[in-house]
Amino acid sequence: MDENSxxxxxxxxxxxxxxxxxxxxxxxxxKFFNPSSPYLPAVLVRREYExxxxxxxxxxxxxxxxxxxxxxxxxxxxxxxxxxxxxxxxPNIEHQAILANAFCKDSTIVKSNTKGLISPESIKSAxxxxxxxxxxxxxxxxxxxxxxxxxxxxxxxxxxxxxxxRGEKMPIYLHTDASQASGLLDINVARLGVDMMTxxxxxxxxxxxxxxxWSASHVKxxxxxxxxxxxxxxxxxxxxxxxxxxxxxxxxxVIQHRNFETKRLKDLRDMMQNELIxxxxxxxxSGHQKHRLANYLHxxxxxxxxxRLVFILENRGVLVATGSACSANKANRSHVLDAxxxxxxxxxxxxxxxxxxxxxxxNIRTATEIIIEEVRNEYKRLNT
Numbered sequence: 001m002d003e004n005s006x007x008x009x010x011x012x013x014x015x016x017x018x019x020x021x022x023x024x025x026x027x028x029x030x031k032f033f034n035p036s037s038p039y040l041p042a043v044l045v046r047r048e049y050e051x052x053x054x055x056x057x058x059x060x061x062x063x064x065x066x067x068x069x070x071x072x073x074x075x076x077x078x079x080x081x082x083x084x085x086x087x088x089x090x091p092n093i094e095h096q097a098i099l100a101n102a103f104c105k106d107s108t109i110v111k112s113n114t115k116g117l118i119s120p121e122s123i124k125s126a127x128x129x130x131x132x133x134x135x136x137x138x139x140x141x142x143x144x145x146x147x148x149x150x151x152x153x154x155x156x157x158x159x160x161x162x163x164x165x166r167g168e169k170m171p172i173y174l175h176t177d178a179s180q181a182s183g184l185l186d187i188n189v190a191r192l193g194v195d196m197m198t199x200x201x202x203x204x205x206x207x208x209x210x211x212x213x214w215s216a217s218h219v220k221x222x223x224x225x226x227x228x229x230x231x232x233x234x235x236x237x238x239x240x241x242x243x244x245x246x247x248x249x250x251x252x253x254v255i256q257h258r259n260f261e262t263k264r265l266k267d268l269r270d271m272m273q274n275e276l277i278x279x280x281x282x283x284x285x286s287g288h289q290k291h292r293l294a295n296y297l298h299x300x301x302x303x304x305x306x307x308r309l310v311f312i313l314e315n316r317g318v319l320v321a322t323g324s325a326c327s328a329n330k331a332n333r334s335h336v337l338d339a340x341x342x343x344x345x346x347x348x349x350x351x352x353x354x355x356x357x358x359x360x361x362x363n364i365r366t367a368t369e370i371i372i373e374e375v376r377n378e379y380k381r382l383n384t
Contacts, residue, residue, distance in 0.1 A: 005317045006367045010295060010356030011141065011180060012321060016246075017205040023249040024207065027242035035239050036228070049241045052248040059251050060197065060214060061188040068213045068221075068231045069244050073179045073200035075224070076213035077101060077135075079234065080175050080196055083222040086132030091118045092339040095141050095177060099335070102135075114340050115288040116145035124155045127172075131159075134174050138192070139181040142336040142352060143287035144296025146185065149176055153193025173219055179203050179211075183254040184262050184294055195219050199251070201243065205357065206250030210243035265355045266294035268364045272353070273297050275368045280375060284346050286337070295359075300342065300350035304378050309351060312374050318367045321352045 001007060033042035035049050054064040070076045074097045081088070081101035090102045093112045102109065108126040112118050118136055127134075134156060139146045156174045163170060178187050179200035189197055195216045202208035215221055227236030254261070276299055277283055286298040300306070306322045313320055322334075337347040355364070 001319075002317065005319055006363045007358045008318065008320045008353045008355060008367060010358070011203075011352065011354030013208070014203060014205045014356055015358065016207060017250055017253060019253060020206055020246045020249045024242045024246040027245055031241070035241060036230070045241055049239055049244055052241075052244045055248040056212060056244075056251060057214075059187075059248075059255055060199075061190050062214050063217075065232070066214055066217060068215065068234050069240060069247075070211045070213060070235055071209050071240070072202065072211040073097065073177060073198050074211075076198040076200075076211045077177060079213055079221060079224050080133070080135065080198070081105065082224050083220065084133045084173075086130045086170060087128050088133040088135065089123060089126045089131060090135050091137075091147075093118075093140055093142075093145075093336045094135070094137055096335075098135055098137070098177065106130075112145075112339055115291075116140050116143045116286070116336070116340050117288055117291065118147050118152070120148060120151040120155045123152050124159075127155075127159055129168070130170055131172055132170060134172070136174070136176055137180070138176045138178040138185060138187070139293050140287070140336065141180045142334060143298045143340070144180075144293035144354075145288045146181070146291040146293065147176075148291075149174075149192050149194065156195075157193065171218075171220075181293065182251065184258060184265075189214055189216075201247040201250055204250045204254045207243045207246045210240060210247050212247070261357075262294045265359065268355055268359055268361065269295060269297050269353075271361075272364055272368045273299070276371065279372045284342070284350075286340060286342065286350070295355040297353040297355075298350060299353065300346045301375050301378075302345050302349055303382060304349035304375060306348055306350050309349075309374065309378060312378070313351075313371065316370045316374065318370050321354075322350065 031045050033045045035046035053067050057064040057067050077097045088102050088105045088107045090098050091112055092109045093116055110122045110126050123134055136147050136152055138149055153174055156172055160172050173195040175196040176194045177198040182199050183204045197214045199212050201210040221234050223234045225236050230236050230239055282302050284300040310320055310322055333347055
């Protein structure tokens with residue numbers, strides 16, 4: 001990235017923290033041993049790998065034996081759905097990795113409101129006798145709305161108790177994808193009340209293609225990848241030692257600084273949002289204005305071509321997105337914006353701004369000025 005660029009797409013990817021890189025380096029060269037080998041250097045690597053898993057588990061209030069290391073959030077999500085034979089419930093604003101899996105199952109897709117919020121009542125009303133899984137992201141990856149996971153967990157808990165009282169054996173689990181939220185929200189699994197949780201190192205200044213699935217001991221999982229029996233037989237293949245070491249370090253750092261960083265990013269986000277709305281009163285900010293990730297600003301300028309604006313801003317050194325990176329190369333408009341009821345005129349003029357560690361008061365002010373200038377230019381072009 002050009003040193004003069006202003007990066008505002010932390011929701012898509014984050015730069016690797018230097019402290020994380022330093023923690024990982026020895027495992028690429030000096031400590032390169034296969035953790036399954038019997039000799040002492042490999043045994044020591046195995047020990048350090050397991051210690052890293054223990055760190056990850058402790059940071060989310062879990063046990064190390066409940067952690068399965070994967071090659072990112074998408075694999076973790078696929079592992080969850082691969083283990084489900086019954087009915088599943090997911091919101092219509094979920095990440096495509098969730099929706100694609102749900103569409104392959106007997107599923108009910110519940111609707112969000114216009115703020116992207118999923119009500120516990122809608123989950124409750126969708127539960128069937130054979131419902132086995134409810135999967136709701138802790139925070140939406142496109143508009144940043146934070147979901148009432150604790151309240152949804154109470155719905156699941158009540159249903160589970162009712163089934164036990166009726167003598168029914170069908171289990172029901174609650175899974176949450178906390179990939180976007182893990183650097184800014186509490187992800188203690190007991191406090192959330194979930195049965196499974198997905199995390200992604202690449203969203204928290206850790207290495208890409210490293211993720212995890214936390215699964216409570218009562219959840220019965222079926223492997224996607226079979227072979228040597230690593231990760232309790234649930235994810236065979238030589239362990240990604242360097243990636244796991246880096247993941248543990250990255251999560252440790254973000255949780256340590258979470259409260260400070262949340263306030264800092266919220267102040268910067270609100271400053272930018274207020275300036276944009278002051279200059280363009282017709283602009284539409286999507287997502288719940290109270291229950292929203294502190295670094296998210298999804299804003300639409302009616303009649304403007306959002307994709308054109310992204311390229312114009314890139315030429316000015318400001319890097320933003322039109323939506324989630326996973327769907328940026330697809331011709332179809334955002335299913336999330338459809339779900340919250342935005343008209344074509346508004347949805348087509350939207351950009352997603354996600355702040356992070358590279359965001360400062362100076363570069364946010366500069367980026368805001370550039371966005372205002374280029375949006376004005378676009379309106380002038382349209383009006384001539």
